[in-house]
Amino acid sequence: MKRRQFLSLMAAVSSAPLFFRCAPNQSNPLRRIVSTDGLLELSLKAQSGKPAIAGKAFQLLTYNGQVPAPILEANAGDTVRLALTNQLDAPTNLHYHGLHISPQIDDVFREVAPGESYTYEFQIPQNHPAITGWYHPHYHLNVASQVFGGLAGPLIIRGDLDDVPELRQAAEALLMLQDFDPQNTLREPHALGKRWGREGSLLTASGQQNPVIKLPQNGLLRLRLINASASRIYQLQLPEHPWFLIATDRGAIAEPTELDTLQLSPGERADLLIPGQRDPKDYEILSLPYDRGIANIVESLGDEVEQISGVVPPTQAVMATLRYQPSDRVSPLPMPQKLIPVAPLPAPQTTREFVLNHGIDSTAGSTGFIINGQSFVMDRVNTQVRLNQVEDWRIINQASMDHPFHLHTNRFQVIERNGQPETLLTWKDTVGLKGYETVTIRVRFEDFIGRTVYHCHILDHEDQGMMGILDIQPA
Numbered sequence: 170m171k172r173r174q175f176l177s178l179m180a181a182v183s184s185a186p187l188f189f190r191c192a193p194n195q196s197n198p199l200r201r202i203v204s205t206d207g208l209l210e211l212s213l214k215a216q217s218g219k220p221a222i223a224g225k226a227f228q229l230l231t232y233n234g235q236v237p238a239p240i241l242e243a244n245a246g247d248t249v250r251l252a253l254t255n256q257l258d259a260p261t262n263l264h265y266h267g268l269h270i271s272p273q274i275d276d277v278f279r280e281v282a283p284g285e286s287y288t289y290e291f292q293i294p295q296n297h298p299a300i301t302g303w304y305h306p307h308y309h310l311n312v313a314s315q316v317f318g319g320l321a322g323p324l325i326i327r328g329d330l331d332d333v334p335e336l337r338q339a340a341e342a343l344l345m346l347q348d349f350d351p352q353n354t355l356r357e358p359h360a361l362g363k364r365w366g367r368e369g370s371l372l373t374a375s376g377q378q379n380p381v382i383k384l385p386q387n388g389l390l391r392l393r394l395i396n397a398s399a400s401r402i403y404q405l406q407l408p409e410h411p412w413f414l415i416a417t418d419r420g421a422i423a424e425p426t427e428l429d430t431l432q433l434s435p436g437e438r439a440d441l442l443i444p445g446q447r448d449p450k451d452y453e454i455l456s457l458p459y460d461r462g463i464a465n466i467v468e469s470l471g472d473e474v475e476q477i478s479g480v481v482p483p484t485q486a487v488m489a490t491l492r493y494q495p496s497d498r499v500s501p502l503p504m505p506q507k508l509i510p511v512a513p514l515p516a517p518q519t520t521r522e523f524v525l526n527h528g529i530d531s532t533a534g535s536t537g538f539i540i541n542g543q544s545f546v547m548d549r550v551n552t553q554v555r556l557n558q559v560e561d562w563r564i565i566n567q568a569s570m571d572h573p574f575h576l577h578t579n580r581f582q583v584i585e586r587n588g589q590p591e592t593l594l595t596w597k598d599t600v601g602l603k604g605y606e607t608v609t610i611r612v613r614f615e616d617f618i619g620r621t622v623y624h625c626h627i628l629d630h631e632d633q634g635m636m637g638i639l640d641i642q643p644a
């Protein structure tokens with residue numbers, strides 16, 4: 170970041186009306202629904218409600234009255250049977266973000282109309298990696314309003330990584346990061362909030378402001394983080410305390426890797442391992458102000474910004490507090506040396522380009538957010554690939570704003586960023602792109618044919634056309 174940009178960002182921060190440093194709250198764990206005898210079964214009612222978020226009750230959209238929705242937890246190989254009932258006044262559906270399942274099931278084109286129900290039933294593949302995923306609506310045009318409204322829940326698949334002996338002894342916690350606008354969460358935001366992607370000034374972790382997470386002295390804590398915000402990008406730090414990345418969106422990495430700052434764009438997840446070997450006191454997980462390419466414009470609005478719903482100046486907040494807990498353990502639990510190998514995908518058979526921009530789609534005659542000159546049109550296939558092929562996708566952001574890119578169904582590896590090879594090999598399904606960045610991802614289309622999608626995970630951008638249909642044809 171240039172010095173001038175940095176200074177203006179900091180100025181925006183210091184004048185920000187909301188700088189949260191509230192006392193930590195005793196954490197109130199989310200409800201967990203765990204599969205039994207190989208079956209995870211539940212009913213989810215999408216309905217409006219007024220759950221208490223950070224001690225305030227305001228109108229939201231909920232699954233079964235809860236925000237966030239219950240944690241769903243299953244093993245690789247289990248069956249999921251999930252009955253969704255739509256008690257909202259607009260169509261909805263479900264997307265299983267992070268699952269490698271058929272797009273005929275994880276079907277973003279399905280409509281569950283108001284008053285109707287639909288039962289999703291599928292088997293999680295036996296060889297599915299252990300992941301931290303999440304579920305949320307994906308009905309085109311309603312995605313930003315429904316996810317920002319609160320419809321989202323964590324989805325944990327247990328598998329390979331859970332069998333690492335050191336991790337079996339680790340304590341576990343999960344934080345689902347969401348931002349809300351208590352006054353306007355369910356109202357259509359100002360045109361600027363819609364254009365830039367709506368944000369709220371209330372930053373929460375699993376429905377709370379600054380919850381306490383317990384870290385056993387001399388133990389290990391596995392912390393799962395999910396960015397379930399509609400547009401907010403988090404830059405997270407744990408000052409004065411080490412933390413190690415052990416898994417990204419689609420599963421484990423090869424070995425624990427110490428992190429300084431963890432950036433999470435909407436849709437991204439990370440599993441961290443935190444050893445309890447420092448001074449036994451409190452440590453704060455901070456969310457630093459982040460400029461996603463609009464901070465200077467937001468700053469120029471001055472006090473006016475408070476009148477513009479969906480637009481918030483960059484804010485610093487304490488997302489959660491790690492609190493050491495006394496334990497009987499006299500010697501520290503060792504960190505795992507190795508996790509799960511990440512085999513590099515072979516060289517691609519095809520290379521494609523995806524140019525992200527704002528502009529006019531000449532074929533659809535609309536203005537909005539576009540990929541390769543086209544905005545999303547239902548039933549128009551934008552990209553056709555073949556099963557089992559490996560492809561490199563060069564994603565070129567020609568816009569000044571960040572556009573995190575998400576691919577459904579298949580996982581990918583990030584190969585290159587702005588011409589520099591990526592140093593850490595991971596499995597991803599969402600990758601952040603700052604303004605004017607170019608990122609190359611490598612993907613193999615495995616196991617499933619049919620129509621799926623790729624899109625910007627700033628959900629207002631997706632609803633305004635920054636999405637394409639990918640048709641995976643038989644080999």
Ligand SMILES: [Cu+2]
Nearest residue numbers: 572625627630
């Ligand atoms: Cu975008």
